[in-house]
């Protein structure tokens with residue numbers, strides 16, 4: 001399965017594959033299974049459906065790194081429109097929004113200051129809407145800069161969270177530094193390919209590192225958000241939370257939108273707080289290709305759906 005995963009991961013980053021895939025009439029229901037909303041209106045509608053089912057959600061805009069200041073500003077504006085609509089719909093308390101620093105200018109000249117200015121604008125609108133913001137992590141080379149951004153934002157918006165990826169060898173220390181009161185860390189294994197000197201590549205070693213990070217967060221005073229598809233890690237999280245004396249609601253389980261709904265219902269029925277990851281935007285290709293790379297068993301129904309029905 002590993003060579004299939006690597007090939008699919010490479011395809012998820014290929015501009016040629018993206019333009020070919022975008023020309024293929026992929027049926028909307030197939031894309032929508034992974035990316036349920038193409039625009040703000042649909043994203044707010046789906047968030048409303050999820051909250052009506054007692055689910056929280058993390059809304060993540062699928063977009064590119066900003067190539068110039070105009071693109072960065074446009075992304076800020078898109079987030080602010082979304083946040084205003086979420087507020088109008090009265091959904092603020094259940095919604096978290098992921099903000100990618102690179103999408104608001106981090107990698108442009110003067111990018112650290114620009115991304116901070118832009119992130120503040122998003123956080124200000126989010127605070128008015130009663131929505132929390134979580135900074136996504138970029139590649140390992142940007143981790144220090146992203147954590148500096150987080151520190152600056154938390155001075156004014158203390159509930160700003162951050163994504164930490166357990167595959168980076170530094171992450172256990174970062175969890176320790178961010179396990180204090182009021183912090184929100186979203187713990188994921190890590191989707192990006194990173195060099196072996198900074199990242200763990202062995203799956204069993206990665207699972208152990210992920211659990212060590214989780215223990216640090218559960219032992220702290222923050223609100224961990226645990227993002228995984230892995231039913232075994234979900235069960236480990238619930239068992240460890242109980243061992244650390246944490247009641248459901250003092251941590252979130254984050255599952256992808258296409259996760260088995262019966263499993264989500266079962267978790268909610270046992271009192272767990274489940275936060276569904278809700279990707280939105282027209283640029284579905286990279287996200288869907290990554291999801292197929294993570295779980296190649298999804299590939300067969302995906303390919304079948306592309307064959308024209310007689």
Ligand SMILES: Cc1cc2nc3c(=O)[nH]c(=O)nc-3n(C[C@H](O)[C@H](O)[C@H](O)COP(=O)(O)OP(=O)(O)OC[C@H]3O[C@@H](n4cnc5c(N)ncnc54)[C@H](O)[C@@H]3O)c2cc1C
Pocket residue numbers: 136137163165186188189190191192227228229230231233254255256277291294295298
């Ligand atoms: C809700 C969510 C949010 C995420 N947010 C971020 C983020 O902000 N930043 C970031 O870098 N990465 C993020 N990721 C991605 C994550 O870092 C990688 O996708 C990682 O490879 C996923 O690891 P995993 O814990 O799901 O388990 P894996 O090691 O990928 O899989 C473990 C087991 O889980 C099951 N499984 C895996 N994938 C699927 C699937 N698609 N469908 C059904 N079962 C499956 C299988 O049984 C598999 O053996 C997120 C992932 C999820 C699920």
